[in-house]
Amino acid sequence: MSQLDQPFEAIGPLGGQSLLIATAIAVGRLVSKPRTIVHVLSYLRRRVVGRAKAVGKNLHLYIIDLAMALAALSFASFMRLGLDGEVTSPESYHSLLFALPCFLFTCAVVFPVTCLYTRNWRYASVGDMLGILRAVIVASLAFVFVMFVATRLDSIPRSVMVIEVLLLVPLLISVRIRSKLVETGRFGPAANRARNGRDMVPVLLIGAGDAADHYIRALQRDPDARHWPVGLLDNAATTEGYFLRGVPVLGSIEDFDTVISDLEGRGIKPRHVIFTERMPGLVDPALEALIDRAERLGIAVSRPAPVLELRNPKHESRFELRPIELTDLLERPQTVLDKAALSRMIENSRIVVTGAGGSIGGELTQQIAALGPAELILIDNSEYNLYAIDLELAEKFPNVHRKPYICDVRDPARLGEIFQRHCVDLVFHAAALKHVPMVELNPCEGILTNVIGTMNVAEATRLCGAKAMVQISTDKVVNTTSVMGATKRLAELYCQSLDLAFVAGETPARFMTVRFGNVLGSSGSLIPLFKRQLAHGGPLTVTDMEMKRFFMTIREAVELTLQASAHGLEKSLGQGEIFVLDMGAPIKIIDMARRMIKLAGFRPDEDIKIKIVGCRPGEKLFEELFDERERRVDVPISGVLGAVPNPVPLETLRKEFSQLRRLAKAGDTGGVLDLVARLLPSYHRPETKPAAATATPFVPHVIRGSAKAATPPREAAA
Numbered sequence: 236m237s238q239l240d241q242p243f244e245a246i247g248p249l250g251g252q253s254l255l256i257a258t259a260i261a262v263g264r265l266v267s268k269p270r271t272i273v274h275v276l277s278y279l280r281r282r283v284v285g286r287a288k289a290v291g292k293n294l295h296l297y298i299i300d301l302a303m304a305l306a307a308l309s310f311a312s313f314m315r316l317g318l319d320g321e322v323t324s325p326e327s328y329h330s331l332l333f334a335l336p337c338f339l340f341t342c343a344v345v346f347p348v349t350c351l352y353t354r355n356w357r358y359a360s361v362g363d364m365l366g367i368l369r370a371v372i373v374a375s376l377a378f379v380f381v382m383f384v385a386t387r388l389d390s391i392p393r394s395v396m397v398i399e400v401l402l403l404v405p406l407l408i409s410v411r412i413r414s415k416l417v418e419t420g421r422f423g424p425a426a427n428r429a430r431n432g433r434d435m436v437p438v439l440l441i442g443a444g445d446a447a448d449h450y451i452r453a454l455q456r457d458p459d460a461r462h463w464p465v466g467l468l469d470n471a472a473t474t475e476g477y478f479l480r481g482v483p484v485l486g487s488i489e490d491f492d493t494v495i496s497d498l499e500g501r502g503i504k505p506r507h508v509i510f511t512e513r514m515p516g517l518v519d520p521a522l523e524a525l526i527d528r529a530e531r532l533g534i535a536v537s538r539p540a541p542v543l544e545l546r547n548p549k550h551e552s553r554f555e556l557r558p559i560e561l562t563d564l565l566e567r568p569q570t571v572l573d574k575a576a577l578s579r580m581i582e583n584s585r586i587v588v589t590g591a592g593g594s595i596g597g598e599l600t601q602q603i604a605a606l607g608p609a610e611l612i613l614i615d616n617s618e619y620n621l622y623a624i625d626l627e628l629a630e631k632f633p634n635v636h637r638k639p640y641i642c643d644v645r646d647p648a649r650l651g652e653i654f655q656r657h658c659v660d661l662v663f664h665a666a667a668l669k670h671v672p673m674v675e676l677n678p679c680e681g682i683l684t685n686v687i688g689t690m691n692v693a694e695a696t697r698l699c700g701a702k703a704m705v706q707i708s709t710d711k712v713v714n715t716t717s718v719m720g721a722t723k724r725l726a727e728l729y730c731q732s733l734d735l736a737f738v739a740g741e742t743p744a745r746f747m748t749v750r751f752g753n754v755l756g757s758s759g760s761l762i763p764l765f766k767r768q769l770a771h772g773g774p775l776t777v778t779d780m781e782m783k784r785f786f787m788t789i790r791e792a793v794e795l796t797l798q799a800s801a802h803g804l805e806k807s808l809g810q811g812e813i814f815v816l817d818m819g820a821p822i823k824i825i826d827m828a829r830r831m832i833k834l835a836g837f838r839p840d841e842d843i844k845i846k847i848v849g850c851r852p853g854e855k856l857f858e859e860l861f862d863e864r865e866r867r868v869d870v871p872i873s874g875v876l877g878a879v880p881n882p883v884p885l886e887t888l889r890k891e892f893s894q895l896r897r898l899a900k901a902g903d904t905g906g907v908l909d910l911v912a913r914l915l916p917s918y919h920r921p922e923t924k925p926a927a928a929t930a931t932p933f934v935p936h937v938i939r940g941s942a943k944a945a946t947p948p949r950e951a952a953a
Contacts, residue, residue: 293352304342307403315395338378345374367407435463439505443469447511451480465503507535576801581606587659590666592620598793604632613639644688654699662696662704672851674719679899685722687896703745705800706730710752713859716919721911732885735811747803749796751816752785765831774844775828785818799875815860815876
């Protein structure tokens with residue numbers, strides 16, 4: 236007989252005596268401390284009451300578990316003793332009759348104590364299953380102790396308990412899995428309904444990643460869900476032939492037509508194609524082609540509700556499908572961020588965001604708030620915008636200390652007072668006048684906000700001892716034909732000169748500039764305009780058939796801005812340089828208009844017209860990210876490029892900016908534009924004075940050496 240099969244009596248009396256002595260000593264120490272006894276009894280009472288309530292709510296499961304325990308011990312005894320023909324002996328029979336009620340009592344006590352009935356088994360995970368293993372092992376050890384004290388286990392081999400554990404754990408897990416399947420509709424009547432497809436809407440999912448997993452799991456948990464995933468398409472070669480929560484991966488994107496034909500032949504043609512996530516390697520033309528193919532087959536293309544809504548069972552519209560939007564088509568693969576560097580830059584720092592109520596400023600404040608700053612100072616001259624972003628931050632990040640200020644960046648005294656009061660560490664300057672036609676009609680206001688305002692913020696940053704200021708710039712500064720682009724170019728030159736002063740040790744702060752193109756969905760931009768025009772039945776107004784623009788989502792632009800800023804601070808990257816975000820290839824505005832019409836379920840030029848209205852004052856047919864006079868440099872940051880303009884001495888800029896301020900405050904438009912043209916040789920000033928633009932038709936002007944005739948803008952153009 237092996238050591239494992241020896242009766243427990245072979246262990247000897249010393250182990251039991253030592254355990255009893257240790258127990259007596261522990262009880263004696265407790266009795267000597269009455270306060271400790273009170274605390275222990277109070278704790279035990281709370282635990283007992285809580286466990287009793289949990290058992291009461293799961294009484295049926297409790298009874299089944301005890302029955303399974305008896306069955307496991309009986310079968311384990313049969314398996315072990317029956318092999319030697321000992322199971323039918325009177326001694327073994329009486330020993331088993333005594334052991335079964337003892338084991339029942341032990342399990343009845345241990346199972347509730349080990350929290351088996353305080354878990355929601357509908358959402359069981361691997362950790363919960365390990366909890367079952369722990370409960371069974373504890374119950375088995377307790378049973379061994381009880382039997383050792385009572386009978387010294389003189390005829391029960393130790394292998395019986397090992398077999399009992401191996402039997403009881405799967406039995407308890409199987410009971411809970413069945414309950415989970417019934418509750419989630421994957422077993423029983425609800426599962427039959429799903430298999431038969433009655434009252435269900437067949438859907439085909441694109442993507443087999445985490446988002447698809449969340450969506451399928453949410454559908455399976457809701458008995459009222461009407462969507463029935465019949466398959467998935469995924470470009471990853473390793474997933475083909477696999478199943479995700481019982482839903483098969485039927486192929487890749489290229490197999491779309493074949494898969495639809497096969498499903499139609501089986502009588503379960505999908506009525507929706509649902510993009511659960513961005514597909515790796517699926518570029519925009521392929522994505523658009525897939526949408527076109529689905530629409531030709533009469534299949535709607537949609538996206539699911541956000542994951543947070545899917546996880547919320549009280550959310551009434553959690554299975555509502557959202558239409559694919561233009562931002563979904565243009566969004567590129569997620570850039571891998573250096574989160575550690577971002578945290579080191581933001582965490583426990585006092586940070587100012589100017590223009591906090593705008594599109595870029597608002598996204599900046601939210602991404603910064605998520606990184607745990609010591610204080611977030613919000614500056615905006617619009618009361619409503621400031622109120623809105625402060626309210627949104629209070630709801631999403633209630634633990635972040637915020638301080639909103641209604642303040643104009645044109646007011647240097649007010650800026651200086653705010654910066655000094657809060658001992659600011661870092662400044663993100665997003666406040667600007669950004670709409671080209673508006674600044675073209677109001678050049679003096681553009682100078683005062685975009686040029687003098689930037690100078691004021693930079694001076695306040697320098698005087699308060701901050702580590703750095705990051706200015707948000709635009710691709711319209713390159714070979715600009717607009718006053719807005721010219722003002723932002725001057726702001727870039729000023730920050731570059733200050734950053735070179737930092738390199739020379741003349742100022743304690745870094746002054747970085749991040750340049751990028753259009754962002755989708757910002758206030759007053761292209762997408763909201765097209766949506767409004769679509770809602771009114773068209774037409775969609777486009778300035779020119781050949782007009783192109785760079786586009787990026789606000790989220791991606793802000794992420795890369797923070798990434799560049801963090802690396803610029805830590806590694807002294809980009810000193811005297813401008814960080815230029817990689818915007819990808821420019822996109823024709825006419826193509827975007829057609830895409831939006833298709834995504835809305837209409838046919839371009841048939842259901843919804845597209846109207847060409849001509850360029851507005853200051854607009855170019857295409858934008859550029861680099862000036863021909865700039866030197867391009869490599870930046871070791873994914874998605875970020877570098878440009879080095881020819882610097883202008885800081886004292887020269889301060890002298891000229893002082894003159895600009897005087898002319899702008901006096902309303903001398905001609906003097907302002909003459910001085911800007913002298914400072915920026917690359918600025919192509921329109922022949923028509925901006926002040927007269929509202930009263931006279933727009934005339935042709937030179938764009939990079941080519942004249943482009945335009946028609947008077949009678950409607951809002953994109």
